[in-house]
Amino acid sequence: GGAPAVLAELGVPPHRCVDRVTARVPTQEEHRLLRLPGSLPVLRTLRVAFSADGAPVEATVMVKAGHLYELEYGFGVE
Numbered sequence: 001g002g003a004p005a006v007l008a009e010l011g012v013p014p015h016r017c018v019d020r021v022t023a024r025v026p027t028q029e030e031h032r033l034l035r036l037p038g039s040l041p042v043l044r045t046l047r048v049a050f051s052a053d054g055a056p057v058e059a060t061v062m063v064k065a066g067h068l069y070e071l072e073y074g075f076g077v078e
Helices: 004-011 028-031
Strands: 014-022 042-050 056-065
Touching: 004 042, 004 056
Parallel strands: none
Antiparallel strands: 014 042, 042 056
């Protein structure tokens, strides 16, 4: 479901995504909304989804409490 399903219905299903992740000090609003204890960093993710022909079809910005998430990356050879 969600955005991938809507994009598929529109004829541009996501084929590949690229995430750019940064850690930073939260804004006052983020600190309040995320209920962060102390002075913990947030993770900001910019995710861009691309169609099979390489056109960007979706961009999403997510901000998460840094102490609650772990990132995992995988690399392979085709």
